[in-house]
Amino acid sequence: MPITYTSGEQVEVYRFGIPITIGVPLLALFLQAFVPLRYPRFAVYIDLPLLVTIFFAMARRNPISGLLTGAVIGLAQDMLGHNPIGIYGIAKTVVGYGASSLGVKLDVENAGARLLVTLGFYFVHSAVYFTVARGMVNMTQTWSWSRGLLAGLANAFLGVILYFVLDKFKQRT
């Protein structure tokens, strides 16, 4: 599994067109809200906005861009629910910052690295979400390791496929 250290000069930095920058997160939010109507388990195991956040953050390799992308997508996801706005926002801000910082230092272009990175950031996201939800909002939350691991793997595998599709929209800077 070649996770290699590269210098900043060797790492490719990508950008995306405005339609992709707006359309893909919007599509992810839409699917996240619509698919559970037909497949209720989807909302339990899959977090498409998280995968999109990780992808954009890793591809742009700019921490500020990554954290802002995460914040915007997370806040939008909060707005669709009824819980206080900011819980997903904080969690995805951290993930966006972390993924882009990691993207600067590591080569995350191959499938294996992407799988591990996505799995890791899924747990980071869950940890931040639960901490904020329980600590700040006083929401009752339960954590199941088996379900969390299953959801992490499901997101990681789906992420690898999704990143492969989204790679087609990358533009070299």
Place this chain on the structure above:
Amino acid sequence: MESVLGRYRNLIILVGVLFLQVLGLAMQVKKNGIDVEKTRLIRIWAVDAVTPFERMLVWVQTSTGNLWHNYFYLRGVRAENRQLKDQIEQMRLQQVRLADDAAQARRLQTLLAFKEQFISRTVAAQVIGSSGSDLSRIIYIDKGENSGIRRDMAVMTADGIVGKVLLAYPSVAQVLLINDQSSGVGALLEKTRLQGVLRGTPNGEVVLERVMSDEQVSAGEPVLTSGGDQIFPKGLPVGIVTKVGSGRDLFLNIKIKPAADLSKLEEVLVLVEKQERQTTEDAVRMRASDILAQRLPSVPDKPAAEAAGAPSGHSGSGAVAVQPKTAVKQPAAAGTKPQGLAGAAKPVASVKPAVTGASTAGVPKPTKTSAGASQTSITLLPEAQKGADMTGVAPIRSQPDASQTNAPSAPPKPATPPPDNPQPPADENKPQ
């Protein structure tokens, strides 16, 4: 200083963005809980961005499904039709039995000056989206303020309750499901009449809280709304008890399986108008036997002479059925109480215009909602039937129409003589 800022620029911005969000969270969370109404303006942006696509996709899906099911895939429709007709017959008989219970309940309500709630108007809506998170169990429906939907209105299906309206936007509304952990519904157990509070759990299950552990609750017992929350009218189906265990603080831990399938909601009814009125002596009434009489097969008219020669003890009102015009003058017939089904079945064909003319308007008419749910409504008109043991069937259901229904209950008419008078007047069978 500049070098420090430049060096830690990313980290400083991260902390700044996080601080702003934490601040925003702190402003939303108060001691009294979270008020989503305060963030309504912000939420509407996301809702407006996503719901048009959802609405469009649902429309395409529904149209395709309707085209297939209504025009192409009609296999087995005849057999299903036969089966449904049989089912209707059985349900009609069952309805008659229930009418007896309703009549008794109404009499008791009258004695207690009981106030009851009627569902007078519902709006059918289609489910177009969800929050997309298992930590926020809400759905979006395609009707909003423009259709008369407001906050805290009850949402249900034909099977049972679903939730309540949390936020209403102009053309969309957000519905909090009963299995969300912030939801709470007043509920009672149907057999034991024990009251409790229905709550959702973080795992999406539904539990009944606040039932003392020394009470006897068994699995399989139906749960109904108690009306205590001022949102759901009393008596709507909630679900059934699946598991009973000991909980915390001397309370039972009762798990409920919701009557409505909350994971596969497609259409729902929003209760936009309720009426509360007191049961009175003048309440609309109708004998259960007459309801049955209108449904059973007709009895052909007999010759007048034969009817006149019939013994008076043989179901007096049966004689009335055969000869309505002459029988009204027979005191023996008029004074006899109906005797179960024998008395009930007699007036079927010939009496309807003469004796139960007013009540023909009260024949339940099944109405089809857009949700596909067929509901039967009993709208009964007053009828001068004195001496009857079974009187007073109340209108208890709404009449949802295609998208919006307005089914006011029949106003009570003071045409009914006192029920405690066992002897009906001679002209009781005249058309009212």
